[in-house]
Amino acid sequence: MTDMAPSRVRNIAELALLAGVNAGTVSRALANNPLVKKETRERIQALAHKHGYRPNQMARRLRIQETRVIGVVVPLGHEKRQHLSDPFFMSILGHLADALTENGYDIMLSRVIPDAEDWLERIVDSGMLDGVLLIGQSNQFEAIERVAAWYKPMVVWGSHKPGQIHCTVGVDNRTGGRLAGECLIAAGRKRLVFLGETTAPELHERYRGLCDAASAAGLAKPVKLDTHLASEVMADEIAAHVERIGAEADGIAAGSDLIAMHTVRALADRGVMVPRDVSVTGFDDLPLAEQTIPRLTTISQNIATGARAMVSALYERIAGREGPSVEMDPILIRRDTA
């Protein structure tokens, strides 16, 4: 008999047959279980390697009842056209991925448009996940609360309302909005505008904070201009806003860094200089905010710290311990635009 290229072995039974032992023994051998004689163990391991056998994870996880997969879910309720390419999602996702893979967890990524009533139930109940991380509450507060009542291993990035059940990690968005407002006011700006979509609680809080700052300084209530976060429509929308605002406003608090960057760009296109003519603040402190010209003044969300906080809160919950929500302090990063 010639030594053919070893045929690919698909399941443990085939390998057991080849080794002349029972499937159970193969399983133990590959797990390095000392119940199996060292000699047999090594023989089976060598055979497995030779035939390129690797256990079917689906079967294994079904039996073990543990998947070592974490779902990372982005609900896009208020923003159906938004893409995952939004830098904020991507940035936090990157850090989550780093933290999770370090501990041997895989990541199942879902971008969900919550049209079906039970979208979240379907995810947590799929039997494929050991836990769920939600990036943003969108307009799905109710749905999240409903599930959080019985499903514990879930942590949400977003803002914390008093009395809520689900565990959140996030910054104090209202304070963040206030900081942005105070920064603009300190720069001598009096006619403030907020750019952002306020159906998501986070953005709404930021707007409220801005209003707080304005009223504390005796200024008129800032105007709110709805702005989508979807990259494609966003640019045009902001351009239109900027066109309309004209000289009406001199201080712009953007709901996110991305909006701020587009705004600065749109202003520059119309010959309006930042920060000479108008001050602009962002929100998030993306890595890129420091690299733009002019560099963006913004409110830091400290995404790396937040991601780590989410992951460790989730680990606690997977282990059965329920920790409290985490609310981080926002920090004003004063750069060039305000």
Added chain:
Amino acid sequence: MTDMAPSRVRNIAELALLAGVNAGTVSRALANNPLVKKETRERIQALAHKHGYRPNQMARRLRIQETRVIGVVVPLGHEKRQHLSDPFFMSILGHLADALTENGYDIMLSRVIPDAEDWLERIVDSGMLDGVLLIGQSNQFEAIERVAAWYKPMVVWGSHKPGQIHCTVGVDNRTGGRLAGECLIAAGRKRLVFLGETTAPELHERYRGLCDAASAAGLAKPVKLDTHLASEVMADEIAAHVERIGAEADGIAAGSDLIAMHTVRALADRGVMVPRDVSVTGFDDLPLAEQTIPRLTTISQNIATGARAMVSALYERIAGREGPSVEMDPILIRRDTA
């Protein structure tokens, strides 16, 4: 009997017991199989809804032998410290996610540091994936070829070497590099520099293209300065490069948009104006490249188109048809920096 909160049903057997039928019937009923009488079907569906029952996907997929999960894998061989937060990965990932979720596929995200010899085998052989998309070849060409020899449903973003087995989608990086070089030369630049890490085939090809352009114009071979893509070290590294180059170079071809943006920033910090004193080109054409000030001149990778091409090539391969690699033409996007 009071109407208690319906207890949560965990598996199909329990529900079958409640409904007073066999598990098989429940399975068919929930699948809306007309073999089950309409009346019974609706009764079971109502019962399932009431008790919040949802089938265990792990078990289902094991039985069906189809997971409807696609692995999206980022190999980080040459770049151990790189994070997923790299905007290029994130941008393409966003588009892939959009294309895949449209067809009801879930995404399993892996950021792999290929230290184990059989990292890719382990992924494709896990039994959890219907197909694999690799973002970038890193320095793992051999490993990819080895697996591609027997595992068909896999598509790779990267460059295509003649005679290779695995299916790639990407732009012609060499031509792209040449375009960048010609653009710099057309701007009157004579002392060219390439910023990038050339152990990955894509980046190496870009450098070769730049060299082509230089030699065609009778210029000296461009200097290559290794630059990591990892966000944290990158900024300092580029600053150091810029410091050292000084007046030595007047045309900089960056290996990616991100490197280009950092470079412009670093030059600005030293009082060097772009494009007055130095011309800079990027590579990728990220959405952000258009929003920076000055706007980035770059080589478009057309990420959205590429992502769609990857996904449809993968669908073909899942269906058993093996299509060829796709090589898209790079396009010079002339903006402000060169």
Added chain:
DNA sequence: GCACACATAACAATCGATTGCAATGCGTTT
């Protein structure tokens, strides 16, 4: 020489669903 302990490995139940096939019951036809 018999009982006992111990090391190995086989056996079989289990995880939770899907599905081909067999069985049941009812109505219709001749």
Added chain:
DNA sequence: AAACGCATTGCAATCGATTGTTATGTGTGC
């Protein structure tokens, strides 16, 4: 009234692994 067809449902094998329990054989002690 027997026979046949059809609509429903039950039964049991299956996907591929893990693991508690049982069986086998070997060596030791008395």
